[in-house]
Amino acid sequence: MERIIAACKSALANDGYVIALTGAGVSAESGIPTFRGKEGYWTVGSREYHPQELATHAAFQQMPWDVWAWYLYRRTVCRRAEPNAAHEALVRWDRAVGDRFAVITQNVDGLHRRAGSPDARTFPIHGDIELMRCANDCVPDRWPLPEGVPLLEKGQAVDEATRALLVCPRCGGMARPHVLWFDESYDEARFFLDTSRRLASGAALLVVAGTSAQTNLPWQVVTLAARAGATIVDINVEENPFGEIAAQSGGAVRGSAAQVFPALVSALI
Numbered sequence: 001m002e003r004i005i006a007a008c009k010s011a012l013a014n015d016g017y018v019i020a021l022t023g024a025g026v027s028a029e030s031g032i033p034t035f036r037g038k039e040g041y042w043t044v045g046s047r048e049y050h051p052q053e054l055a056t057h058a059a060f061q062q063m064p065w066d067v068w069a070w071y072l073y074r075r076t077v078c079r080r081a082e083p084n085a086a087h088e089a090l091v092r093w094d095r096a097v098g099d100r101f102a103v104i105t106q107n108v109d110g111l112h113r114r115a116g117s118p119d120a121r122t123f124p125i126h127g128d129i130e131l132m133r134c135a136n137d138c139v140p141d142r143w144p145l146p147e148g149v150p151l152l153e154k155g156q157a158v159d160e161a162t163r164a165l166l167v168c169p170r171c172g173g174m175a176r177p178h179v180l181w182f183d184e185s186y187d188e189a190r191f192f193l194d195t196s197r198r199l200a201s202g203a204a205l206l207v208v209a210g211t212s213a214q215t216n217l218p219w220q221v222v223t224l225a226a227r228a229g230a231t232i233v234d235i236n237v238e239e240n241p242f243g244e245i246a247a248q249s250g251g252a253v254r255g256s257a258a259q260v261f262p263a264l265v266s267a268l269i
């Protein structure tokens with residue numbers, strides 16, 4: 001850990017952005033399942049049903065209320081979770097570093113925001129489970145889910161009253177969850193594509209945490225940051241492809257995010 005702290009300190013002496021790129025592993029200790037872990041959403045699903053198929057625009061077109069039921073159940077899991085020491089450490093780091101700090105997160109759970117990470121420097125690149133938008137994309141706007149939308153339990157269906165609430169406030173058409181589905185692409189207006197690339201291309205330090213490196217934009221962020229000469233650190237309980245890249249740079253820590261981030265941030269601020 002000493003070597004990693006030293007590498008981070010010299011990186012922080014350079015100009016450039018200080019970025020935390022987070023994945024489901026950062027929220028695991030808040031009780032939110034990861035996706036590909038032993039009890040992960042995609043893993044468990046394969047025994048009962050294939051939620052990965054649910055996380056597609058195609059599925060939403062065929063069975064919108066099954067898809068909504070699944071996201072409203074996941075929303076319940078997120079609501080019942082609390083930010084952990086990793087989320088809180090990133091808020092402290094944000095306050096210490098200021099404008100050149102950023103959190104780029106794959107998590108739709110909103111825990112960074114609930115911990116106090118400022119919206120201006122927090123970029124949820126896969127959406128937000130508390131937001132909806134027009135299913136016909138009449139406008140790119142997104143809205144908080146209406147007050148009356150209940151917290152659904154697993155397998156609970158969306159009733160008529162709730163269906164009447166899940167409509168686009170602009171055109172009155174159907175609304176959809178504001179999440180990025182597997183058969184959809186990143187853009188700037190909804191998923192901070194250009195912002196993430198710009199930050200990565202100007203990075204001095206990139207700390208990647210709790211991700212298995214299975215999605216596209218995080219790879220672009222790591223690749224662009226490496227190309228920009230940034231110091232890259234990986235925090236994960238397991239080996240992963242970003243760990244190999246970090247090993248050539250700032251180093252990889254095999255430990256839990258809620259234990260490593262507070263120690264790292266305390267050493268740096």
Ligand code: APR
Pocket residue numbers: 022023024025026028029034035036037040106107126209210211212213214215235236237238240255256257258
């Ligand atoms: N601390 C640090 N890392 C952890 C912890 C922990 N407490 N617990 C698990 N991990 C690591 C796992 O070892 C794994 O590498 O977190 C990673 C979680 O990987 P995934 O479940 O694949 O989640 P993630 O990488 O965030 O998935 C990316 O894929 O399915 C889509 O849209 C979904 O945003 C998601 C994206």
